Amino acid sequence: DGGITQSPKYLFRKEGQNVTLSCEQNLNHDAMYWYRQDPGQGLRLIYYSQIVNDFQKGDIAEGYSVSREKKESFPLTVTSAQKNPTAFYLCASSIVFGPWEQYFGPGTRLTVT
Amino acid sequence: AQSVTQLGSHVSVSEGALVLLRCNYSSSVPPYLFWYVQYPNQGLQLLLKYTTGATLVKGINGFEAEFKKSETSFHLTKPSAHMSDAAEYFCAVSPPQGGSEKLVFGKGTKLTVNP
Numbered sequence: 575d576g577g578i579t580q581s582p583k584y585l586f587r588k589e590g591q592n593v594t595l596s597c598e599q600n601l602n603h604d605a606m607y608w609y610r611q612d613p614g615q616g617l618r619l620i621y622y623s624q625i626v627n628d629f630q631k632g633d634i635a636e637g638y639s640v641s642r643e644k645k646e647s648f649p650l651t652v653t654s655a656q657k658n659p660t661a662f663y664l665c666a667s668s669i670v671f672g673p674w675e676q677y678f679g680p681g682t683r684l685t686v687t
Numbered sequence: 688a689q690s691v692t693q694l695g696s697h698v699s700v701s702e703g704a705l706v707l708l709r710c711n712y713s714s715s716v717p718p719y720l721f722w723y724v725q726y727p728n729q730g731l732q733l734l735l736k737y738t739t740g741a742t743l744v745k746g747i748n749g750f751e752a753e754f755k756k757s758e759t760s761f762h763l764t765k766p767s768a769h770m771s772d773a774a775e776y777f778c779a780v781s782p783p784q785g786g787s788e789k790l791v792f793g794k795g796t797k798l799t800v801n802p
Contacts, residue, residue: 578730580730614696614794614795615794616777616792616793616794616795617731617777617792662728664730664731666730666731674719674781674789674790675721675733675736676790677733678723678730678731678732679730680729680730681728681729681730683728
């Protein structure tokens, strides 16, 4: 079954700690994305990558970091520099050329206290 | 720059009634248009998309949307609401040129279906 997996589903951390969210896809997509979702704000793009070992900042990259060492994997680290990290995080993937629809994982809800 | 406006952050309908969720976009060229659905604490699922060709697009779960260039709209409809349609719906737009990173989402419309 092809798709995107995100783990864990729920994550709790203390303020000041870095935390890494996992995203894996077996759709053979070149492009992968991280979004942050807050109530009433829609989806905001954090980072995206269109090829291994390359990634670009999105609209709200401050306080986040990513890596893309394998085509299938695009982990997101929420650093202690992120002032308001509690949110729902969504990973997505797509082909690079074409109608550009994105396929989404189930999300990770991060709570930082 | 493209933008998407979804009119009404909350819409409430009775079971069996018409569902109409509004989406307007701004773009200098006719874009690609998408509707996604999100159930609580889940990811987004593609409902339907418009790229080129027929302006009335049918999607999953009985939903359809019509691209109206003159009105820069892509409203989502379903003739008869079901309780299982209760979810949040997102309209998105991307340019026909350029990369997938240019997909822009609206802020979402939460649909409530009353028995």
